[in-house]
Amino acid sequence: MATLIVNQPPVGGFSFDHCKRNAYLLGEANKVGSSLPTARKTGTTICGIVFKDGVILGADTRATEGMVVADKNCSKIHHISPNIYCCGAGTAADTEMTTQIISSNLELHALSTGRVPRVATANRMLKQMLFRYQGHIGAALVLGGVDCNGPHLYSIYPHGSTDKLPYVTMGSGSLAAMAVFEDRYKPDMEEEDAKRLVRDAIAAGIFNDLGSGSNIDLCVITKGNLDYIRPHEEANKKGVRTGDYKYKRGTTGVLSKVVTPLNLEVVEESVLTMDTS
Amino acid sequence: MSRGSSAGFDRHITIFSPEGRLYQVEYAFKAINQGGLTSVAIRGKDCVVAVTQKKVPDKLLDAMTVTHLYKITENIGCVMTGMTADSRSQVQRARYEAANWMYKYGYEIPVDMLCKRMADISQVYTQNAEMRPLGCCMIFVGLDEELGPQLYKCDPAGYFCGFKATAAGVKQTEATSYLEKKVKKKLDWTYEQTIETAISCLATVLSIDFKPSELEVGIITTKGSGFKILSENEIDVHLVALSERE
Numbered sequence: 001m002a003t004l005i006v007n008q009p010p011v012g013g014f015s016f017d018h019c020k021r022n023a024y025l026l027g028e029a030n031k032v033g034s035s036l037p038t039a040r041k042t043g044t045t046i047c048g049i050v051f052k053d054g055v056i057l058g059a060d061t062r063a064t065e066g067m068v069v070a071d072k073n074c075s076k077i078h079h080i081s082p083n084i085y086c087c088g089a090g091t092a093a094d095t096e097m098t099t100q101i102i103s104s105n106l107e108l109h110a111l112s113t114g115r116v117p118r119v120a121t122a123n124r125m126l127k128q129m130l131f132r133y134q135g136h137i138g139a140a141l142v143l144g145g146v147d148c149n150g151p152h153l154y155s156i157y158p159h160g161s162t163d164k165l166p167y168v169t170m171g172s173g174s175l176a177a178m179a180v181f182e183d184r185y186k187p188d189m190e191e192e193d194a195k196r197l198v199r200d201a202i203a204a205g206i207f208n209d210l211g212s213g214s215n216i217d218l219c220v221i222t223k224g225n226l227d228y229i230r231p232h233e234e235a236n237k238k239g240v241r242t243g244d245y246k247y248k249r250g251t252t253g254v255l256s257k258v259v260t261p262l263n264l265e266v267v268e269e270s271v272l273t274m275d276t277s
Numbered sequence: 278m279s280r281g282s283s284a285g286f287d288r289h290i291t292i293f294s295p296e297g298r299l300y301q302v303e304y305a306f307k308a309i310n311q312g313g314l315t316s317v318a319i320r321g322k323d324c325v326v327a328v329t330q331k332k333v334p335d336k337l338l339d340a341m342t343v344t345h346l347y348k349i350t351e352n353i354g355c356v357m358t359g360m361t362a363d364s365r366s367q368v369q370r371a372r373y374e375a376a377n378w379m380y381k382y383g384y385e386i387p388v389d390m391l392c393k394r395m396a397d398i399s400q401v402y403t404q405n406a407e408m409r410p411l412g413c414c415m416i417f418v419g420l421d422e423e424l425g426p427q428l429y430k431c432d433p434a435g436y437f438c439g440f441k442a443t444a445a446g447v448k449q450t451e452a453t454s455y456l457e458k459k460v461k462k463k464l465d466w467t468y469e470q471t472i473e474t475a476i477s478c479l480a481t482v483l484s485i486d487f488k489p490s491e492l493e494v495g496i497i498t499t500k501g502s503g504f505k506i507l508s509e510n511e512i513d514v515h516l517v518a519l520s521e522r523e
Contacts, residue, residue, distance in 0.1 A: 124381060125382075
């Protein structure tokens with residue numbers, strides 16, 4: 001019998017079978033002096049704002065793996081449906097897969113109802129899934145879109161609580177971004193002002209938080225129109241070297257040149273095949 | 278070419294007969310007429326009206342507890358025609374489906390989605406040998422946030438459709454032809470016109486001069502506050518207006 005949602009693992013919750021083994025391996029690794037590879041987090045500054053005609057979502061583009069930048073230009077604004085987008089902070093795999101599952105289920109729902117999907121529906125699906133996993137899925141999301149009831153913006157926490165607000169920020173750079181919002185947000189802003197505000201909020205996160213960096217991505221959603229601007233601004237372009245350590249030809253004067261050809265004979269040739277089994 | 282012969286069970290459970298018919302489903306349709314009632318529903322420009330007979334056969338029965346109009350959600354109601362017990366079961370299931378939808382998807386279930394869901398459930402009964410189809414016809418009246426007034430009907434076969442006006446029950450065919458004539462003339466009725474047309478349809482087809490206690494009327498309008506079942510006084514107002522017009 002056909003079901004209305006995409007196949008998810010039928011067992012609820014996580015399998016904790018390997019916890020003991022992992023703890024043992026961690027102990028072993030620490031004894032040698034090294035550590036196990038960490039999950040790639042997105043660090044991140046993400047934010048969203050409701051303006052006069054719709055919502056604007058913004059995100060930085062740095063993905064970190066511990067103290068190393070894993071991806072200098074990763075995309076953190078995920079497509080849920082043509083009128084709904086979602087920024088993700090936290091564990092990169094969790095945000096990516098969660099948004100893909102909900103995007104797929106929402107498309108099935110939209111095809112079944114024949115209507116444009118609502119942001120409230122995406123919110124319900126996301127929060128019910130995250131609550132089911134009791135916070136083990138490390139996905140903190142900013143969900144925004146425009147549907148038949150107007151523009152909506154939600155922030156969703158890894159344990160499954162949500163807030164419906166006119167402006168939200170998430171991620172390690174959320175405090176820096178929220179400081180900018182609290183200072184300059186006004187209801188019913190114009191599109192250009194709102195884009196500038198989001199850009200400034202993300203820039204605050206990029207320059208003041210180590211977990212965020214690189215470029216600023218924007219997504220402007222209005223009724224019937226979508227603007228996915230990636231990148232909106234390359235705030236951290238890689239610098240161009242100003243000097244060169246190579247010496248140009250002619251720096252050292254050549255007094256004389258002698259060329260001696262060496263005639264070598266092949267004495268012995270042996271071929272060793274590589275073991276490719 | 279020899280016709281396949283059935284083992285004789287095709288009349289007892291929902292399996293195909295050699296002619297490709299499902300006898301149990303056809304019997305379910307006949308069961309709808311067992312109740313002896315007829316219902317009519319009409320969609321107007323900004324309202325939907327459902328009217329059904331109220332027959333209280335026993336003087337000892339409490340008339341307040343006899344009803345065939347049910348509220349499913351704030352903005353969706355239904356009129357059930359057919360076996361009362363099956364009707365109650367379906368209404369309960371419809372209420373559950375509507376509430377579950379609200380929980381899962383965060384908005385009120387649209388009328389067409391609820392009807393589709395009930396029709397899909399009815400279809401399962403036409404395939405499962407272990408369960409019989411339910412002998413009742415559901416007519417949904419509701420207000421959709423995006424599309425306005427909606428009228429849907431679903432039957433024991435699992436078929437459902439949206440209607441401008443429809444009828445169910447014993448005098449279904451006569452009521453439908455009466456409604457067809459009316460719909461041809463005019464399509465966007467006002468609230469008063471819709472109610473009066475529905476009541477006069479029942480009155481004409483059944484040849485009964487209705488008293489307010491013999492009718493049940495359920496309405497939903499774009500102005501009002503959801504699905505409402507009219508009281509006897511309100512029904513009387515419309516009956517009086519109808520008799521004055523004639």
